[in-house]
Amino acid sequence: MKTLIVYASVHHQNTQEVAKVMAEELGADLVLAAKAHPDTVMTYDLIGFGSGIYYLKFHKTLLQFIAGLSTVAGKQAFVFSTSGGGGTERHAAVKEQLVNRGFAIVGDFACKGWDTWGPFKLVGGTNKGQPNEEDLKAARMFARGLKEKYA
Template sequence: MKKCLIVYESYHHGNTKKVAEAMAAVSGAELCTADEAQGRDPDDYEVVGFGAGIAYGSHYEKLRKAAAGMKLSGKTVFVFSTSGTGSKDYNGKLEKQLADAGAAVAGSFACKGYDTKVMKLFGGIAKGHPDEKEISAAKEFARSMVK
């Protein structure tokens, strides 16, 4: 297994944290938040994953800034997100940011995450997500990233 670091940011309902922890459990990856990433050297890892919830169409700014502050040229990276809709399209902007920084984007994963930003009065959307099936898919994805 390749040595992996996963940098994540999760503040709304801990949805992305759940996914990041599941990924780490099967891949042996070390986990850190965007704030903690400052103290990490990407050169200590063969693969670096970046994941966050989506706010207004983009990964949380804290995560994007943490990624921008790391030397990723030539590094293999992957991207993941949770969002109300679960759309993988949201990963595109961060993938581009990382590719522009010289990283090789090896994969992208997305799933739904409980969202009370919209439809709050009606209990939000994507309640119960990420669910068991999505967590299994996240694990499968992480395994493939460190193979």
């Protein structure tokens, strides 16, 4: 299965670390949303969409990328993020857009990421050191699960 990961990571490259581990495990191509053309997804079977969370949303470059996607058939997608909170709550809007474009969602992954946004800056940030070894191991296991099931 040909796999692509499209991502945005502008704060501390937290999401990039996760994306790299997943790409390694899946043998996926890795591209920044800001540098990719939506038509690129057409040559892949499984596509991962990942971003840090900024003001409760995925980064605008990834949202713009998704907005530019055509309707697809027979393609699978997974969604991942890093954030201060570390949960998957903010994935819903993105998954809905992907489903509306014909993607089947096959997984979600989220973990905490070092955050020096706003007041956290004054105390050296929160989640310092994250994603840590454990987070990256979880990301690798998530990707391995996808590989075993879909690759």
